[in-house]
Amino acid sequence: MIRINNLNLIYKDKYILKNINMKLKGKVGIIGSSGSGKSMITKSILKLVPEKFITQGSIDFMGEDLVKMKEKDIAKIRGKDIGYVPQDPHTALDPEIKIYKQVQELYKIHKEKVNMEKFEKLIKNFGLENTEEILNKYPRKLSGGQLQRILIAISLLLNPKLIIMDEATTALDSISQYQIAQIIKSIDTDYIFISHDLKLVSKMVDYIYVINHGELAEEGKTEEILERPQNENTIKLLEAQL
Ligand SMILES: Nc1ncnc2c1ncn2[C@@H]1O[C@H](COP(=O)(O)OP(=O)(O)OP(=O)(O)O)[C@@H](O)[C@H]1O
Numbered sequence: 001m002i003r004i005n006n007l008n009l010i011y012k013d014k015y016i017l018k019n020i021n022m023k024l025k026g027k028v029g030i031i032g033s034s035g036s037g038k039s040m041i042t043k044s045i046l047k048l049v050p051e052k053f054i055t056q057g058s059i060d061f062m063g064e065d066l067v068k069m070k071e072k073d074i075a076k077i078r079g080k081d082i083g084y085v086p087q088d089p090h091t092a093l094d095p096e097i098k099i100y101k102q103v104q105e106l107y108k109i110h111k112e113k114v115n116m117e118k119f120e121k122l123i124k125n126f127g128l129e130n131t132e133e134i135l136n137k138y139p140r141k142l143s144g145g146q147l148q149r150i151l152i153a154i155s156l157l158l159n160p161k162l163i164i165m166d167e168a169t170t171a172l173d174s175i176s177q178y179q180i181a182q183i184i185k186s187i188d189t190d191y192i193f194i195s196h197d198l199k200l201v202s203k204m205v206d207y208i209y210v211i212n213h214g215e216l217a218e219e220g221k222t223e224e225i226l227e228r229p230q231n232e233n234t235i236k237l238l239e240a241q242l
């Protein structure tokens, strides 16, 4: 479980995130319009915010405060205890290094035995054929949808305690998106599913946080948010789906 306590993220005297409190356990969604701060929440958890940003507050994970953690320690958690599917599939991997090498490298970084069969099985499960061919490709030769399937597989590879998925299915067509969402849902791992698509999020999670201009607008069980939205911003997001 991750617990975010009074998190502020400040850049040039401007609050990018303001007083965020979240309990991330089970299957949780974060929604909000573009620029509201969803990705910055994930980046704060994984300590991937640019250095020029000031972070205040604390983020508890396994008895430690991630905000205070040194880079060498958080690097051990990133991709291992916490799986991560970043928003932009095209910059998530090194475009000039073949897929299989980057997967092997991930195992090595975390001092685990390389298991390419497991990776192949995972990408197959996410609908990719010709797995051997894909392993030998450079990321720059793959489509956004193919890369997203690969990134979801990578996020699961080292049996994380939870996975953060930032718009993890947006490069997929709607049928594939639905299929991949079903597979993700069936996985027995906690996840944080981020999207501006409230309809999709509501199918994936039990609890939803709505964020607006860097602040929490509303939170609640999925069915409560859908049936009785209290906040104007949530209502707008709901109406936008119709
Ligand atoms: N490198 C940066 N320097 C300064 N401000 C930034 C930087 N990256 C993001 N921001 C600002 O932080 C705010 C939150 O951005 P964030 O990427 O978290 O939004 P988001 O909710 O993920 O949006 P989207 O749905 O488009 O992915 C935005 O107002 C953005 O302008």
Ligand SMILES: [Mg+2]
Binding pocket: 038, 039, 040, 087, 166
């Ligand atoms: Mg984002």
